[in-house]
Amino acid sequence: MATILALSSTQALANAFTSLDPRSMSLGGAWVAATRPYNAPAFNPARLAGNPQIEGRRDDRAFSRAFGGIRLIDRDGFLDSLDRFQENDNQSRLKQSLDQLEARISDQSVTRQDLRAVFRTADELLDDYQSLSDKPLRLAASAGFNLGAPGERFGFGASIRQNAVVGMELRISQEDISQVRQVIDFIEVLMDIIDEEVIPPDLELPDVGDDLTSDFALRGAMVREVGLSVGARIPQQPRTYLGVNLKSLQIDTLDWETDVERARTENFELDDQRLIHADVNVDLGVIHELDDGWTAGMMVRNLIPRDYRTVLGNQVPLRPTFRGGLAWQNPRWTVAVDMDLNETVAIGFDPAKQYLAMGVEHRPLRWLSLRGGYRYERVLEEGNISLGIGLSSRRSHFDLALSGDAGDSFGAAMQFGVRF
Incomplete structure (x- = not known):
């Protein structure tokens, strides 16, 4: 960026x-x-x-x-939004947290706190996307x-x-925003069932993609x-x-x-x-x-x-x-x-x-x-x-x-x- x-x-x-x-x-x-x-x-x-x-x-x-x-016009605060996006690095953090969550699910040690960490990072990335777009x-x-x-x-x-x-x-495309929202919706479902059901170790998590x-x-x-x-x-x-x-x-x-x-x-x-x-x-x-x-x-x-x-x-x-x-x-x-x-x-x-x-x-x-x-x-x-x-x-x-x-x-x- x-x-x-x-x-x-x-x-x-x-x-x-x-x-x-x-x-x-x-x-x-x-x-x-x-x-x-x-x-x-x-x-x-x-x-x-x-x-x-x-x-x-x-x-x-x-x-x-x-x-x-010289004249610079940053009417909608693009530079501030870009600085926050770079500092937060939520795109990389979300991929890392999903990998960690997948490992926890695989060895049956996942906790509600693990789910909250993924949810919070995905929600922050969604805010970053929306603050930069157009x-x-x-x-x-x-x-x-x-x-x-x-x-x-x-x-x-x-x-x-x-x-x-x-x-x-x-x-920012709607496809990228939709990918993050799918992660948020998926984690919300897991948070609803984690206290009552065992999460299957081979559960496939949503992929935010590299491209x-x-x-x-x-x-x-x-x-x-x-x-x-x-x-x-x-x-x-x-x-x-x-x-x-x-x-x-x-x-x-x-x-x-x-x-x-x-x-x-x-x-x-x-x-x-x-x-x-x-x-x-x-x-x-x-x-x-x-x-x-x-x-x-x-x-x-x-x-x-x-x-x-x-x-x-x-x-x-x-x-x-x-x-x-x-x-x-x-x-x-x-x-x-x-x-x-x-x-x-x-x-x-x-x-x-x-x-x-x-x-x-x-x-x-x-x-x-x-x-x-x-x-x-x-x-x-x-x-x-x-x-x-x-x-x-x-x-x-x-x-x-x-x-x-x-x-x-x-x-x-x-x-x-x-x-x-």
Whole structure:
């Protein structure tokens, strides 16, 4: 079982069709209207143009930024259940206790205490099975590089990102559960008769078997994305900016199903479990500057819907994501709110998502930014809190963010860049 967790950790690299950026993460994911030029290629290319005064200076210098992030989602406590399963080792204990019981029955020395020991171990194994079954684990990470030259009327950018997401789950079969229940029922019968009847020495006990029929499944995608972005002010509309991000994609779909006993890293061959697809897509963004520091934004990511097949005939979907946002900014403060306007199809056994994101950034000093945010997922009714910090000078910038909830999700991201 431990090798299952090791496998998911080595193969899961990122969220397949987005980026884990520290500033957006620390603001709860609110980035449509509050994004900065150095992250505009990923979050709203319209912000490559315009660039209002932030941090006491215009954000119009050419930039290069490298970033990386990771997020683990263990919504149903799979890791805790897996730890308990490994520590208890009830599967081996049940086989040993049945062998001992068979020997006691054979030499006519069986006692009620022997039966209780088998019953207790079988009951604990049944609890272990049920605690592990159909609990998805999702692991994501991201890395990339942005560069560009923003401007008042026009701005240009380029980016490269290596993204992926992998989900896994352990599916305990009804056959395995039925085998354990047969043991429990059989022992209950013996406990009813042991005080009144002699148990035959050649009695055949139920067999839990050496081969589990339960299986392990892993599914996801790794995506390499290369994009060229442009943002421009609309003629005759000095407060409205449009942006386009044209991108080339390489999508490696991952799909593996095997029995639990073979779910080990040495049995996983990447070339056998992936299909490679090449494609293109486009993101569109718009920003409109309102009065008194307010900005409204709209972003459509992955405008062209696609389905990418896996080696097992399943589909990894890519669907357009529509998001709107509103932000208020001045040299000291940024307050931002974003909302997904449609549900986003998730990858790797996770349900569809639709987020409401809120974030606040305070700049008490010109070189220091303090951030906090909250993200609410409407479908599962879950919340996530985030915190972050930014350190900057005229020539460089460093960002760090952490996010999490009550215990089943954790994320971290870091970014470093320079201005020219």
